[in-house]
Amino acid sequence: MERGYRIRSKPNYETLMWREKASAQVVVAKGAGGLAVLQLFQQMYPTQPVTVFYVRGNGSDTDHSATLARVVGDAIKLFDSETDALYAFYRSLPDFRMGTRFYVSGTESFMWSLCKLAKLFDIQESEIMMELSNSLARPVYCVHCKGTTPDVTTNIATCSKCSRKLFVRDHFSRHLGAYMGLMVDAENPGEVPEIEEIYP
Amino acid sequence: MSTLNVRVAAIEQVTPLVKHFTLMREDGQHFPTFSGGSHVVVAMDINGRTHRNAYSLMGSPDDTEAYHISVRRQEHSRGGSVFMHDNVVEGSQLQITMPVNLFSLSKMGRKHILIAGGIGITPFMSQLHDIQRNGYNYELHYAFRSLEHGAFSDQLKARCGNHAHIYVDRLGQKLDLRELLGSQPLGTHVYVCGPSSMVTAVLETARELGWPENHIHSEQFTAPPMGDAFTVQLAKSKTEITVPNDITLLEALETAGVNPDSLCRGGACGRCELDVLELDGEIFHHDHYLSDAEKASNRKIMPCVSRARCTHMLLDI
Numbered sequence: 001m002e003r004g005y006r007i008r009s010k011p012n013y014e015t016l017m018w019r020e021k022a023s024a025q026v027v028v029a030k031g032a033g034g035l036a037v038l039q040l041f042q043q044m045y046p047t048q049p050v051t052v053f054y055v056r057g058n059g060s061d062t063d064h065s066a067t068l069a070r071v072v073g074d075a076i077k078l079f080d081s082e083t084d085a086l087y088a089f090y091r092s093l094p095d096f097r098m099g100t101r102f103y104v105s106g107t108e109s110f111m112w113s114l115c116k117l118a119k120l121f122d123i124q125e126s127e128i129m130m131e132l133s134n135s136l137a138r139p140v141y142c143v144h145c146k147g148t149t150p151d152v153t154t155n156i157a158t159c160s161k162c163s164r165k166l167f168v169r170d171h172f173s174r175h176l177g178a179y180m181g182l183m184v185d186a187e188n189p190g191e192v193p194e195i196e197e198i199y200p
Numbered sequence: 201m202s203t204l205n206v207r208v209a210a211i212e213q214v215t216p217l218v219k220h221f222t223l224m225r226e227d228g229q230h231f232p233t234f235s236g237g238s239h240v241v242v243a244m245d246i247n248g249r250t251h252r253n254a255y256s257l258m259g260s261p262d263d264t265e266a267y268h269i270s271v272r273r274q275e276h277s278r279g280g281s282v283f284m285h286d287n288v289v290e291g292s293q294l295q296i297t298m299p300v301n302l303f304s305l306s307k308m309g310r311k312h313i314l315i316a317g318g319i320g321i322t323p324f325m326s327q328l329h330d331i332q333r334n335g336y337n338y339e340l341h342y343a344f345r346s347l348e349h350g351a352f353s354d355q356l357k358a359r360c361g362n363h364a365h366i367y368v369d370r371l372g373q374k375l376d377l378r379e380l381l382g383s384q385p386l387g388t389h390v391y392v393c394g395p396s397s398m399v400t401a402v403l404e405t406a407r408e409l410g411w412p413e414n415h416i417h418s419e420q421f422t423a424p425p426m427g428d429a430f431t432v433q434l435a436k437s438k439t440e441i442t443v444p445n446d447i448t449l450l451e452a453l454e455t456a457g458v459n460p461d462s463l464c465r466g467g468a469c470g471r472c473e474l475d476v477l478e479l480d481g482e483i484f485h486h487d488h489y490l491s492d493a494e495k496a497s498n499r500k501i502m503p504c505v506s507r508a509r510c511t512h513m514l515l516d517i
Contacts, residue, residue, distance in 0.1 A: 021409070023382060024410075096386050098386060098409070098415065121386040122309055122386070124414060
């Protein structure tokens with residue numbers, strides 16, 4: 001890795017903090033992201049109406065649902081799958097008014113899937129506070145077949161749609177919510193460098 | 201700066217204080233089309249000094265035959281609006297800049313709330329054309345002092361039907377901002393143009409309710425504040441100019457033949473920003489463009505609205 005060199009489009013994330021000027025608070029988290037939500041509620045239980053959408057962790061993704069249910073109380077909605085949680089979030093958006101603040105914690109694939117749904121309601125990602133958790137795994141967009149492969153942990157990934165070997169770059173598209181993936185052996189088919197886990 | 205020579209084709213007294221001017225090009229050509237919310241800067245020659253005031257274009261953006269502006273007579277201003285009212289007649293020649301838009305509609309928006317106070321209705325007159333052509337969801341909230349001062353209110357009621365909400369101050373009709381801004385669906389944008397008390401109230405209420413900044417839009421054409429005369433030195437032009445008490449630094453530079461870039465002339469767009477190389481006094485920043493840190497550093501000045509008290513200020517121009 002070249003020293004002092006960075007790709008400006010690569011997103012930086014923050015630590016979730018309540019925005020005190022708000023009419024309502026909406027928090028969405030998955031698995032280990034539940035810890036960020038617990039930290040939020042340690043800051044305070046906000047005065048505004050709160051809704052928490054939480055996807056239970058499974059496997060390597062820690063589950064905080066029991067603690068969250070105790071801390072958050074009736075305001076929590078629990079889901080077993082990411083798709084169900086995102087769908088419920090999306091379906092609830094017409095009920096929220098301007099002044100609602102949004103917070104999300106999870107992997108990049110999860111957070112940017114949520115951003116894409118929010119954008120349909122003209123909520124830009126700059127309005128959503130994001131805290132990365134659980135893993136550095138990346139969503140990767142194949143520039144050849146336009147498919148997106150979620151949760152890639154290696155420097156070179158196999159495209160989930162076209163099976164090309166993709167070199168994972170730092171260039172990030174906020175529109176697509178994914179990193180750019182380029183065929184690694186286009187010039188010398190079959191010559192694929194060593195595949196290493198670098199986004200654990 | 202590219203300018204157009206125009207002739208005043210018609211003048212209509214809309215209210216006791218507001219006149220509507222129809223402008224046509226001197227060369228008989230068509231005007232460029234523009235987008236709703238655009239303004240032009242009108243240059244006026246008043247007693248040998250060039251005054252430049254920004255006015256919103258009110259007509260349909262598709263109408264390239266004529267541009268329409270409305271001017272409210274401001275008795276206590278520096279004379280630009282009084283000149284437009286008292287000296288400009290049908291047939292008068294004026295110079296205007298090409299249209300510039302610092303108050304455009306957000307195309308991603310799902311709903312648009314337009315809030316106008318008095319003469320602040322003008323940018324919305326052209327925005328409404330864009331809104332209605334695109335079929336956007338919108339509400340217009342228009343407040344003015346008394347019935348005789350409600351410029352274009354009958355026309356707006358006819359054009360907007362039940363999208364238009366009128367508030368006549370004298371009749372005790374008040375716009376409840378908390379109620380209005382607290383009940384809007386996600387994806388709503390608010391736009392305000394009017395007196396500074398109204399603009400401030402809308403900005404503060406929206407922020408207090410948690411509206412994100414990129415959903416809040418405002419425009420104000422206020423006369424630049426006046427103050428004491430001061431002197432500045434120009435590093436590149438190698439000259440010194442004095443800014444009298446009643447003209448702006450930007451106007452003084454222009455009078456001296458130094459022409460910094462400028463657009464809005466209201467401290468909003470940032471185009472005329474100048475670097476301050478040396479300063480022995482203080483700058484009175486009146487713009488909405490520089491950050492608080494930049495203002496405190498005294499390394500930059502927006503000459504269209506800001507002034508200084510100093511004996512020595514070296515500008516990088």
